[in-house]
Amino acid sequence: MSKQAALPVLGQDDATCCAPMVREPLGEEDAAALARMFKALSDPVRLRLLSLIASHEGGEACVCDLTGPFDVSQPTISHHLKVLRDAGLVGSERRGTWVYYWVLPEALAQLSALLEIPAASAQAPA
Template identity: 60%
Template sequence: MSKQAAPPALVDLSADAPCCPPLASRRVPAETAAVLAPALKALGDPVRLQLMSMIASAADGEVCVCDLTPAFDLSGPTISHHLKTLREAGLVDADRRGTWVYYRARPAVLRQLAALLTVEPATTA
């Protein structure tokens, strides 16, 4: 049995409906913050943010690790570590095909994060 408890799954990041109101409208409950924090933390690294951008903007909706690795001046194992972090945070899905792994973004999760970070423009009277 693992000593590290999984965060409470009170928020379904794969749902198409917003998980919670935007940050600017009211406080995020602690339980929701615990579920969202790993995804935001994963995107807090410059390499992972670039990888996420490359995966999310892939023309076919997915990209092979063989196309991601050459874009960085990092070793293959380092890129694999960053991709694993994105996968564990729920931001991407991966499929192994032979010796290569293909990654695709999870749009519902990205929409959830975008909704959370939405700030309504100030209205002038």
């Protein structure tokens, strides 16, 4: 497997994905894709795993580095990593006996763009 992103990089002006909700409603396909990402992140273990991977030196982490901080079994960690991968939040690559994971920045950008509040809307009403 290569580190090529599974999700396309889209500009903020690109209407095909993830316009902030305050500007226009989500389409059915975008809502389904984003819901999978948010559902994957709704579990505390998966949220912590994503954080550990993102903050790991070099931007990627071996599965062997991800099992220690949790009070769950290695197969459970593998399951959570599969959920994150299937949701399009992380990429992975097998190197010998280990699998390495990295966060897909495009996915985080999609989530961030969805929740972004334009500057004019961010001010509290008078």
